[in-house]
Structure formats: C-alpha cells, structure tokens
Amino acid sequence: xxxxNLSVFILLLLTGCSLGKxxxxxxxxxxxxxxxxxxxxxxxxxxxxPVLPKQHNKKGLGKAVxxxxxxxxxxxxxxxxxxxxLALELALKQAEIKIxxxxxxxxxxxxxxxxxxxxxxxxxxxxxxxxxxxxxIHVTAENKExxxxxxxATKAEQTSSLKNLPIDSQHEDNDADQLIYSLxxxxxxxxxx
Numbered sequence: 001x002x003x004x005n006l007s008v009f010i011l012l013l014l015t016g017c018s019l020g021k022x023x024x025x026x027x028x029x030x031x032x033x034x035x036x037x038x039x040x041x042x043x044x045x046x047x048x049x050p051v052l053p054k055q056h057n058k059k060g061l062g063k064a065v066x067x068x069x070x071x072x073x074x075x076x077x078x079x080x081x082x083x084x085x086l087a088l089e090l091a092l093k094q095a096e097i098k099i100x101x102x103x104x105x106x107x108x109x110x111x112x113x114x115x116x117x118x119x120x121x122x123x124x125x126x127x128x129x130x131x132x133x134x135x136x137i138h139v140t141a142e143n144k145e146x147x148x149x150x151x152x153a154t155k156a157e158q159t160s161s162l163k164n165l166p167i168d169s170q171h172e173d174n175d176a177d178q179l180i181y182s183l184x185x186x187x188x189x190x191x192x193x
Contacts, residue, residue: 012058013116019127026054030178033190044160045052051108058190059190059191059192060186060187060188060189060190060191061077061079061087061187062188062192063078064077064078064079065078065184065187065188066078067078067184068147071183072149072150072151072176072177072180073149073180073181074147074148074149074180075147075148075184076095076142076145076146076147076148076178076188077145077146077148077187078144078145079105079145079146080141080144080146081139081140081146083105084108084137084139084146084148085107085139085146087187087191088109088137088139088148088183088187089102089109089121090191090192091187092111092183093153094186094190094191095182095186096110097111097113097161097179097182097185098112098113098184100112100134101112107138107140107141108136108137108138108139108141109136109137109139110134110135110136110137110153111134111135111136111137111179112132112133112134112135112137113132113133113135113175113179114132114133115175115178115179133153134152134153135150135151135152135153135176135179136150136151136152137149137183138150138151138181148180148183149180150176150179150180150185151174151176152174152176
C-alpha cells in the first residue's frame, strides 16, 4: 500500500509540474549567447582548393574589383590581402594559368602565361608552348584593399624548380597587361565561389 501511495504521489507531483506552463521558461531571447569573435571563421588548413565566402549565387566579384589607371596596368580588389589572395588563386586556376611557384609571405605568384590572341580562338589546338613566358604577379595590401600587378620575370627569378617548363627566354613581348586584364575580367565577371 505504501508503494502505491508513493507512486500516486510521484505521479501527481510530475503532472502538477507540467500543467502550468510559465511563459518565463518559454522565451529564450534573454538567454546568454556565446560571443562572436572577429576572424573566428574556421578555416580548413589542409584543403587543396582555396574557398571564398559565398556571395548570393553570383559569379564574379563585380564592383569589388576595379582597374587602376596606371601604366603598366594594375587592378585593386576591395578585400583584405588574405581574402584577395584566395580569390586571385581561384581566378588563376579557373583561367587555366599555370602557377609555377608562390611566395605568400612576399605576396608573389610566379605564373607561366601564354596570351591566347587570335590564333587560339579554337581552343588549345594551336597553343604554342614555346611562346609561354614566366610572369611575376605582385599582390600587396593598401589600406583595406589589395593591389595586383604583374611583370615579366627576370632570369634571376626563374629558379631551378621552373627549368622543366617550356619557358621562352628569348621571348621579348611583355604580355603583362593582357595577363592583368585577363585576371581582372575573371575576378570581376566569371569567378566561381
């Protein structure tokens, strides 16, 4: 009998607690939330491909990239250096420009670039690897933006790791402006996030 009384008491106690829903316990807006720290995004340090934040299913960076009216041609990205570096790396891979080396601490990409021109309108069938030249892309921070420029690499910049590429050391045409414009249009219009 005692067990029945205890069971009935516990049952009544439990049902009594659940009958009155106090609105103080339903509203969770007053609860403490963890702080959001600046730069607390989790990055995958071992990913093969760089990843940029999504921009509402849009291709390219749009007005976040603009040409600077200088000679030689340059452009700026309205992003900090780290984000712009990732965007530039994606643009190089998407434009199928071979990155031969990079020195992120110095803000340098070494790329093998061949200006397609009119001869290569039909794809890579007519591509002449002997006309490929080595260029250095300079990426520098300027306030909250990033400046990107390029120039033809000197012989001193062509390290031993680059000797296996069919680089034309006699090639005197400087297609740095075409390289910069190609990267600019890829970043502005076609960059896939």
